[in-house]
Amino acid sequence: MKAVHFGAGNIGRGFVGLILHNAGYEVVFADVNADLIDALATTPSYTVHEVGPDARDWTVDNYRALNSRTAEVEVAREIATADIVTTAVGPSILKFIAPVIAEGLRARPSNGAPVSVMACENAIGATDLLRAEIEMLLADDEAVLRRAIFANTAVDRIVPGQDPAAGLDVTVEDFFEWVVERGPFGNAVPDIAEATFVDDLAPYIERKLFTVNTGHATIAYHGFARGASTLVEALDLPEVAAEVRAVLGETKDLLVTKHDFDPEEQEKYLQKNLLRFANPALSDTVDRVGRAPLRKLSRNERFVGPAAALVELGRSPDALVRAIGAALRFDVPEDPESVRLQELLRSDRSSADLAEEITGIDSASPLLPRIAQEIDAARGSGRE
Ligand SMILES: NC(=O)c1ccc[n+]([C@@H]2O[C@H](COP(=O)([O-])OP(=O)(O)OC[C@H]3O[C@@H](n4cnc5c(N)ncnc54)[C@H](O)[C@@H]3O)[C@@H](O)[C@H]2O)c1
Ligand SMILES: O=P(O)(O)OC[C@@H](O)[C@@H](O)[C@H](O)[C@H](O)CO
Numbered sequence: 001m002k003a004v005h006f007g008a009g010n011i012g013r014g015f016v017g018l019i020l021h022n023a024g025y026e027v028v029f030a031d032v033n034a035d036l037i038d039a040l041a042t043t044p045s046y047t048v049h050e051v052g053p054d055a056r057d058w059t060v061d062n063y064r065a066l067n068s069r070t071a072e073v074e075v076a077r078e079i080a081t082a083d084i085v086t087t088a089v090g091p092s093i094l095k096f097i098a099p100v101i102a103e104g105l106r107a108r109p110s111n112g113a114p115v116s117v118m119a120c121e122n123a124i125g126a127t128d129l130l131r132a133e134i135e136m137l138l139a140d141d142e143a144v145l146r147r148a149i150f151a152n153t154a155v156d157r158i159v160p161g162q163d164p165a166a167g168l169d170v171t172v173e174d175f176f177e178w179v180v181e182r183g184p185f186g187n188a189v190p191d192i193a194e195a196t197f198v199d200d201l202a203p204y205i206e207r208k209l210f211t212v213n214t215g216h217a218t219i220a221y222h223g224f225a226r227g228a229s230t231l232v233e234a235l236d237l238p239e240v241a242a243e244v245r246a247v248l249g250e251t252k253d254l255l256v257t258k259h260d261f262d263p264e265e266q267e268k269y270l271q272k273n274l275l276r277f278a279n280p281a282l283s284d285t286v287d288r289v290g291r292a293p294l295r296k297l298s299r300n301e302r303f304v305g306p307a308a309a310l311v312e313l314g315r316s317p318d319a320l321v322r323a324i325g326a327a328l329r330f331d332v333p334e335d336p337e338s339v340r341l342q343e344l345l346r347s348d349r350s351s352a353d354l355a356e357e358i359t360g361i362d363s364a365s366p367l368l369p370r371i372a373q374e375i376d377a378a379r380g381s382g383r384e
Contacts, residue, residue, distance in 0.1 A: 001191070004028045004075065004082045004104075006068065006097050007089035008036055010159035013060070014170035016086050016120050018048050019178060021060045023192045028078045030068040030100075039168055040065035046167070051281035052174030072100050079104020084116045084190055085148075087130065088155075091123040092295060098133035101148075105138065108147045116190045117148045118180060120155040122213055124205055124300050127152045149188075153195075154179045154205040156212055158276060160284035173282060179204040203259040206305075210251040211270050214302040214320075218247045219277055220290035221326035231277055231284045243326075244274070246319035251306045257313060293330045294337040299360030303327065304367075311367050321367075324359075325374035351375040 003020045005012055008029040017027050031037050040046075045061035068075050079085055079101060089097060101117070108115065119126035131150040138144045157176035162169075182189060182197035189197050198204060216231075222243045223234020234240045248270045256263050296302055307320040328345065332338040344354055355371040356363055 001025045001084075002028065002078070002082045003084035003086060004030060004078050006030045006085075006087040007093075008033070008040060008065065009088065010162065010170060011088040011120065011155065011157065013046065013168065014048050014159040014172040015155065015157045015176060015178075016088050017063065018058055018060055019176075019192060019194045020084065020086070021062060022058070022194060025084065027060075027063040028075075028082070029063060029065045030075045030078075030097075031065070032067065032069040034067055034070075036168075037065045037067045043168055047169045049169060049171045050174040051171060052279070055174045068097065068100060072103070075100050076103035076107055079115065080107035082115050083113075084118070084192075086117075087119045087126075088121065090292070091119075091121045091126055091129065092292070094119060094121070094126065094130045095133045098130060099137060101130075102134045102137040102144075105134070105144050105147045106141070108144075110143065110147070112147070113188070114147050114149045116185065117150050118153045120153055120178070122155075122209060124209065124305070125152055149184045151181050151184045152201050152205070153181070154201060154208045156208050158279070158282055158284065160282045161288050171282070173276060173279060175276065177208070179208075203255075203261070206259065207255055207261070207266075207269065209302055210255060210306045211248060211266075212273050212276075214251050214306060214323075215244050215248050215270070215273055216277060216289050217296055217302055217327070218244045218319075218323040220286040221293075221323060221330055224286045224290055224332075225326050225329045228286055231282075231286065231289060232280050234286055235274075235278050243319060243322060244277075247323055248274075250310060250315070250317050250319050253315060254306050254310050254313070258309065287332050287335070290327070290330050290332070290338075291335055292337045293327050293335070293341050294358065297324065297327055297341075297358050304359045304361060308361060308365065308367055311365065317367075321370050321374060324371055325377060328374060328378035345375065345379050351379070 003025040005027055008031040020027050045059050048058040066075050119130045127150045155178050158173045178195040180195050180197050181201040219234045222240045228234035252266045255261050303320055303324050307317040310317040330338050331342050351372040354375050355368050361368050
């Protein structure tokens with residue numbers, strides 16, 4: 001069995017690659033980072049170090065590595081004979097890997113078993129997004145698209161930035177969860193022992209994104225605004241601890257109402273996540289967790305998604321709005337989206353206009369003026 005995995009970064013090596021390896025797949029890593037690919041290509045194994053009460057070390061071997069920028073033809077050839085294609089590159093990168101996947105599908109036999117394609121990104125419907133990009137490229141031959149089965153997934157494991165001295169080895173928390181929608185596969189569900197296949201992914205991905213990622217980002221942005229560098233430092237600040245608790249109370253309200261979750265179960269789930277965020281052995285940074293703030297502030301993401309849904313239910317998501325306000329203050333020169341965000345805030349466009357562009361919220365929504373107010377405050381002006 002063979003899997004082609006795009007993105008040999010933290011989650012690629014420390015989670016998806018490991019789970020596929022443990023399930024018996026040869027993994028072909030494809031990445032644009034030449035140093036990383038060269039290191040993987042010349043190193044027969046790496047170690048995933050878990051930290052936490054159930055921790056152990058895992059050796060990952062039986063892999064190959066290809067540079068997906070300079071060896072596109074070879075990557076497509078691997079996809080032509082693969083059982084699985086996975087990604088962990090970031091949702092905004094999916095459009096760049098769609099062409100090589102489309103070429104790989106063109107090269108597959110028309111009567112063979114389809115390849116299972118699963119985007120393992122923090123986004124609702126990430127595989128649908130990838131499929132839409134591939135579909136556009138295969139518009140001239142729609143039958144080729146049927147050589148793949150596309151399934152959405154929810155992935156959960158905190159993998160912080162790694163010490164460069166660790167080489168290919170990755171330190172991760174001992175917890176992980178990979179949930180995949182079962183429907184698209186019919187009777188041919190992929191053989192991945194440590195993944196869970198479910199009929200309806202929506203409750204799982206929303207519970208994960210609006211608890212783990214909303215909570216995580218709330219700590220990062222409120223922590224950054226108060227000078228913290230790590231998640232642990234941020235959570236030690238009583239105001240940040242209070243903000244994350246308030247935000248998770250609001251998303252709990254949404255999840256319990258929308259998906260009929262047991263409130264006690266959701267409370268246990270969020271409490272467990274507060275412990276995960278505070279894990280000192282991971283030394284995660286506010287810069288990593290807050291990365292790409294424009295993505296995180298977009299319509300279906302971890303803040304605006306639940307805030308808009310709560311407003312529709314007649315609730316007032318005050319803590320989520322405050323977290324959005326904190327996100328606007330994320331000013332990290334190494335992060336291109338943070339740089340763009342700060343440029344937008346410095347522009348002479350109105351705060352209402354920016355609120356609409358940044359969050360994608362409808363101009364008629366009562367949430368929009370509240371976000372415009374946060375933008376005003378972040379700009380330090382009393383405009384509008
Ligand atoms: N790190 C985590 O805790 C975690 C947990 C769950 C999900 N995720 C999700 O996994 C994805 C990756 O996150 P990460 O933390 O591993 O990031 P990362 O930066 O460590 O890894 C991303 C990798 O993708 C590669 N890449 C970029 N453009 C590419 C391209 N065009 N083709 C092939 N490879 C390309 C990069 O070189 C990098 O090695 C994101 O969507 C993230 O939200 C991360
Ligand atoms: O990867 P992002 O940028 O969407 O979010 C940053 C972190 O919240 C995220 O990577 C978590 O560590 C991960 O989602 C835990 O499963």
